[in-house]
Amino acid sequence: MLASSQMLSLVLLLASSPAILAAAGGGDDDQGLIHIRLYVHETLAGPNATVTPFSASSFGANSSFGGYGVVDDELRVSRDRSSQLLGRFQVRRQHVLSVEGPLLGSKRVNERPVVGGTGKFRLARGYSLTETLGKTSPKTDVFLFDVFVLMHNGKH
Numbered sequence: 001m002l003a004s005s006q007m008l009s010l011v012l013l014l015a016s017s018p019a020i021l022a023a024a025g026g027g028d029d030d031q032g033l034i035h036i037r038l039y040v041h042e043t044l045a046g047p048n049a050t051v052t053p054f055s056a057s058s059f060g061a062n063s064s065f066g067g068y069g070v071v072d073d074e075l076r077v078s079r080d081r082s083s084q085l086l087g088r089f090q091v092r093r094q095h096v097l098s099v100e101g102p103l104l105g106s107k108r109v110n111e112r113p114v115v116g117g118t119g120k121f122r123l124a125r126g127y128s129l130t131e132t133l134g135k136t137s138p139k140t141d142v143f144l145f146d147v148f149v150l151m152h153n154g155k156h
Contacts, residue, residue, distance in 0.1 A: 032152075039143070053069035131143065
């Protein structure tokens with residue numbers, strides 16, 4: 001799964017632009033809650049790969065679990081690869097999986113906190129939901145990022 005702190009920093013940076021917010025399906029309500037929806041397109045192999053592993057999985061060539069890598073994915077308006085390119089998503093990749101207890105296994109939707117930011121996002125708070133949508137081709141994965149941020153409307 002994608003690293004959370006870098007993802008949220010990028011999403012909040014993108015959200016600071018009204019044009020990006022509109023293109024990404026974002027908006028706000030009377031309470032200062034902003035919803036940003038972005039699609040991350042990740043190419044796993046080939047000449048246009050957006051993932052570069054730097055530590056292999058100990059589970060063999062057919063698994064990426066346990067490995068580390070860097071990502072330079074495309075942020076788009078929709079699941080369609082030909083939709084408007086909004087920017088790039090650059091992170092370090094790592095995987096987390098529970099092997100015992102009530103959190104056994106992985107979930108299709110992951111939730112992460114949003115805490116603070118810079119500029120108009122100072123003191124912002126909220127959460128993000130990341131869902132793996134699947135493959136658009138044998139070498140491309142798509143993730144949906146829904147970010148909900150409550151803005152601080154006080155004076156700084």
